[in-house]
Amino acid sequence: MSLFVDAVGFGIASGAVIALGAVGFTVQFGISNVLNITYGALMTLAAYLGLVLVGWHLSVWLALVVVAVVIGGISVAFNRALVSPLVQRGASPFGLIVVTVAAGIVLQYVVTAIAGPQAQTYGEQGNSSIGVLGMTFSVAQVTIIAITVVVMLALHLLLTRTQLGRAMRATASNRTLARSCGIATDRVSDLAWLLSGMLCGAAGVALAITVVSFDFTLGATFLIPMIAAAVLGGVGQPYGAMLGGLVVGLVTQITGALWDPSYQDVVALGVLIVMLLVRPRGLFGAAWSARRLLA
């Protein structure tokens, strides 16, 4: 029983990281309608950048913030230099997926070439723990859960309460009409890629903290549960991705604890497939389309 309770605790913590990544993935997809597979490799890059900063004796949390900003910038540059020009030349969605897959592989190789294939770690993040309802969380886990909750709330307020956030949703819904209202949709796209990159960076470092030991496959492996979470929540919907993250985190950790941790990804994919069979439009039944950014 305690094994199960522990697994729930781990599930929530890992769900928080998945949610962070999935929301970033989905925000960018919602606005630009480009399935950005490079996201996984960017996450790996984030973990290694974090490693460099930790090596400079920065705290992991400060590293998380710095990396988030850097990856945000890289994400914008990636869109401006590669994705957006291809879209403007009329590249098909399929062609774009191929390009982002390829860019991801290249990036992953570059990281490996520089950092080497061996496993890396930020080191233990203290050993004090916090008990909640019989579950035990490390301070690092609690911090990550808190970061996720704060980020989600901030994103919610941005998207629903500010004119800028509404402009983002308007752009996702109908780009031409958004432009006819005077919205600079290219700037909105930049912002979406920035936010997405920042969430990607934060999730990459948070992931490296929670898994303790990681290597160059970190992001690629993580992409599966993350996309599962995004699809589960209905692609393009941040709240859905949050809930999806939690569900995927719980399911994978619980099966990992009660069965075999090496089946985690299989289980994540299984959840994804079953989910698509049962509710093809995601948990909330909203349109499975890039056209919207909110339930």
Next chain:
Amino acid sequence: MSSADGAAPRIALAVRALAAGYGDQPVVEGVDLDVPLGQVVAVAGPNGAGKSTLLKAILGIARLLGGRITLDGADVTRLPLQKLARLGVGYVPQLDDVFDALRVRENLEMGGYLCTRRERAQRFDRTLTVFPQLTPLLERYVETLSGGQRKMTAIARVLMLDPKILVLDEPTAGLSPELSRMVLHEQVRVLGDLGTSVLLVEQKAVAALEVSDWAYLMVRGRVVMSAPAATILADPSMREVFLGGAGTAAAVEGASR
């Protein structure tokens, strides 16, 4: 209706030798068109004549293959759509004229994206007095609305911009006869009288002529007739050509109304 001869009226929107389409082949060709300041100009023509393409070319959405577009004398050829909005050009497309994934309230707020919070609040109230039917729907997502309710949302959205030049592509499609009448007579005509210049594509040809100062007839991508609306309405032979050219059930309906 305004100055026939005498001092030439200021031209709010001028189109010269415009050619446009979607690939290399022009769908619309050799179009010259003027919208004088504060006037309503109608464009009619059968389905597929290129009316929407003409509007899209003016707004920089369709592919411009040649020609020049000026706003109040300034060249705006190939200016991006969001810049045109800043110059006061409002647009209601024939299709995809709303933000489906946004609430009605948010659609209106996006219409007023360029104005200050204060102006937006004022225009919001004013717009709802034009379409009181929208008040109970404000918190609904537009994708859950009926066709007519969506159209109202689309027109309300563009009114929020308080446009100097209003480009409307079949703004009454799907609206009830009373609402169509209200939109054309109380909105389009009144806006024209208040100084807004309106470029109107409309299937209901007679109704369009009644509220317009000038009308163009397009057939197969070209302007084949251009005359004051009152002249067309008054001259039986021109009227027949015009309505025949518009040649659609809607036009006949409009004529017998």
